[in-house]
Amino acid sequence: MAMLAVQKLRPVRHPPVQGPFQKSTRPNAQFVRMAASESATSDTMPISVKVPRVLTVAGSDSGGGAGIQADMKTCAALGVFCTTAITALTAQNTIGVQGIYPVPAKFLEKQLKSVLSDIGADVVKTGMLPSAECIETLCSVLDLFPIRAVVVDPVMVATSGDELAGAGILDALGKKLLPRTDILTPNMPEASQLLGGASVTNFEEMKKAAVEIHKMGPRYVLIKGGHLSGSDDMVDILYDGSEMHEYHGSRVETRNTHGTGCSLASAIAAELAKGSQMRQAVQAAKEYVKETIQRSSKLTIGGGSQGPLNHLHRLNHWERLGQSHFKPESLLLYAVTDSSMNERWGRSTSEAVKEVIEGGATIVQIREKEAESGDFLQEAEASLKVAREYGIPLVINDRLDIALACDADGVHLGQSDLPVSRARAILGPNKIIGVSCKTPEQAQRAWEEGADYIGSGGVYPTNTKQNNKTIGVEGLRKVCESSPLPVVAIGGIKDHNVQEVMASPRPKQLRGVAVVSGLFNQPDVAVAAKHFRAILAEALDESYSRAF
Numbered sequence: 001m002a003m004l005a006v007q008k009l010r011p012v013r014h015p016p017v018q019g020p021f022q023k024s025t026r027p028n029a030q031f032v033r034m035a036a037s038e039s040a041t042s043d044t045m046p047i048s049v050k051v052p053r054v055l056t057v058a059g060s061d062s063g064g065g066a067g068i069q070a071d072m073k074t075c076a077a078l079g080v081f082c083t084t085a086i087t088a089l090t091a092q093n094t095i096g097v098q099g100i101y102p103v104p105a106k107f108l109e110k111q112l113k114s115v116l117s118d119i120g121a122d123v124v125k126t127g128m129l130p131s132a133e134c135i136e137t138l139c140s141v142l143d144l145f146p147i148r149a150v151v152v153d154p155v156m157v158a159t160s161g162d163e164l165a166g167a168g169i170l171d172a173l174g175k176k177l178l179p180r181t182d183i184l185t186p187n188m189p190e191a192s193q194l195l196g197g198a199s200v201t202n203f204e205e206m207k208k209a210a211v212e213i214h215k216m217g218p219r220y221v222l223i224k225g226g227h228l229s230g231s232d233d234m235v236d237i238l239y240d241g242s243e244m245h246e247y248h249g250s251r252v253e254t255r256n257t258h259g260t261g262c263s264l265a266s267a268i269a270a271e272l273a274k275g276s277q278m279r280q281a282v283q284a285a286k287e288y289v290k291e292t293i294q295r296s297s298k299l300t301i302g303g304g305s306q307g308p309l310n311h312l313h314r315l316n317h318w319e320r321l322g323q324s325h326f327k328p329e330s331l332l333l334y335a336v337t338d339s340s341m342n343e344r345w346g347r348s349t350s351e352a353v354k355e356v357i358e359g360g361a362t363i364v365q366i367r368e369k370e371a372e373s374g375d376f377l378q379e380a381e382a383s384l385k386v387a388r389e390y391g392i393p394l395v396i397n398d399r400l401d402i403a404l405a406c407d408a409d410g411v412h413l414g415q416s417d418l419p420v421s422r423a424r425a426i427l428g429p430n431k432i433i434g435v436s437c438k439t440p441e442q443a444q445r446a447w448e449e450g451a452d453y454i455g456s457g458g459v460y461p462t463n464t465k466q467n468n469k470t471i472g473v474e475g476l477r478k479v480c481e482s483s484p485l486p487v488v489a490i491g492g493i494k495d496h497n498v499q500e501v502m503a504s505p506r507p508k509q510l511r512g513v514a515v516v517s518g519l520f521n522q523p524d525v526a527v528a529a530k531h532f533r534a535i536l537a538e539a540l541d542e543s544y545s546r547a548f
């Protein structure tokens with residue numbers, strides 16, 4: 001049995017840091033300790049590890065981008081343990097703030113005391129403080145515990161423009177909190193509000209504002225110049241009462257900036273908690289936020305104008321998602337091979353694949369119902385080589401083992417094949433998984449299990465697949481409307497009925513047609529593919545013009 005190494009807790013002895021400590025009437029409770037297992041108790045590893053701690057006193061953002069949620073993720077990313085005292089719940093998303101539910105001051109006090117009496121905090125960071133009462137409560141609790149620094153982000157207006165704290169807090173902020181603040185981090189509109197509406201719109205006014213706000217009590221004032229207009233150069237100013245320090249950066253073009261202010265203040269708090277001096281902490285925090293914005297710029301979360309950041313980008317979770325070979329547009333002309341048809345016309349599968357791609361196929365599936373595994377693999381490898389030369393995705397019908405063996409771009413599965421969820425677990429997030437669906441229930445399941453697209457049919461009767469139920473154009477539409485997944489129509493699709501399949505009004509999920517005999521049971525595959533592309537172009541154009 002592994003024994004846990006236990007060491008007696010001692011009251012905190014804070015290392016001396018520059019700047020005022022918060023006054024304390026009571027010794028702090030404890031270290032945050034991680035009990036180390038036996039394997040970690042070598043000569044070089046301490047048996048008790050003191051973890052830097054930040055307490056964030058802020059509002060909850062249900063959208064996960066700002067507030068408490070941003071603070072916790074920032075601290076986690078920077079190696080700091082983050083506790084919370086929630087001042088308000090907000091119903092919020094990437095569009096804006098739909099509601100605010102302030103937490104009663106008495107319950108805020110309970111949270112603060114609960115955390116500080118047990119876990120303690122090296123640094124307290126504040127965000128949304130919705131009322132004067134809440135500020136007074138916070139300050140009276142701060143008097144009771146030793147805190148090394150207080151970082152105040154004077155959150156008043158959300159990035160969406162919604163008000164989070166009214167002018168009613170300014171008096172309490174100025175009288176109670178700012179005199180005990182180590183660093184205050186207003187943006188330009190907040191700086192203006194703190195100064196009773198003074199103009200803070202350019203660099204010179206930012207400097208003047210920093211001097212004026214410094215007189216209100218904070219040791220450092222960091223005015224964020226993100227709102228400076230007419231310049232790609234973004235400047236923040238840090239004023240310590242005698243010197244102005246400038247931090248220059250360049251603007252990153254992205255909608256994903258929601259929670260940037262909370263994240264910067266939390267990053268400063270985290271760096272201070274780890275032992276940095278103020279200027280170092282601001283520098284490191286700015287670098288972290290800059291890198292975070294850059295690494296978040298392509299994320300698609302929510303439909304509003306303010307997307308969140310990827311605080312934990314160093315874990316690289318979402319970068320890999322972006323590497324999928326699949327784009328719904330590639331379903332436009334989906335070529336499904338048939339070696340018996342190709343043999344009849346005197347060509348190998350890989351030759352047919354080359355011709356169909358040259359004619360305009362946008363994705364290829366190798367479908368072999370009779371072939372031995374070794375032959376299937378050889379055919380797949382030769383075809384994949386061709387498809388890669390043209391940058392066209394290639395998937396394997398039914399056989400996950402063949403797809404894995406040749407490292408194809410994915411598989412197409414039928415309802416009687418391996419379940420999509422199992423295939424996804426084996427193939428990982430980046431491979432394409434398509435699944436055949438005839439019913440709305442199957443389509444819904446495909447979506448839930450992680451498929452990339454649906455193949456739906458047979459739309460028309462076909463000789464290529466025996467005993468295959470025909471669902472018609474109506475059945476195809478029902479499948480399209482049952483999940484957000486892109487759909488490709490299949491079954492008996494020929495040049496004379498493509499128009500009908502793709503006719504307007506077309507469900508937005510329907511992205512193209514999958515064809516076997518219409519492409520491969522033809523004397524010239526490239527000509528057949530070109531012909532399909534021309535009809536598709538016309539069908540799409542026509543529905544485009546009808547929509548206007």
Ligand SMILES: Cc1ncc(COP(=O)(O)OP(=O)(O)O)c(N)n1
Nearest residue numbers: 398412413414415436455456490514
């Ligand atoms: C794009 C596309 N859609 C549907 C099918 C049919 O797949 P499945 O139901 O697995 O039937 P078989 O192709 O295995 O006979 C498909 N192959 N491709």
Ligand SMILES: Cc1ncsc1CCOP(=O)(O)O
Nearest residue numbers: 462464465491492515516517
């Ligand atoms: C594989 C498949 N799945 C449903 S119909 C079908 C065959 C489509 O072939 P064709 O395009 O020749 O009708």
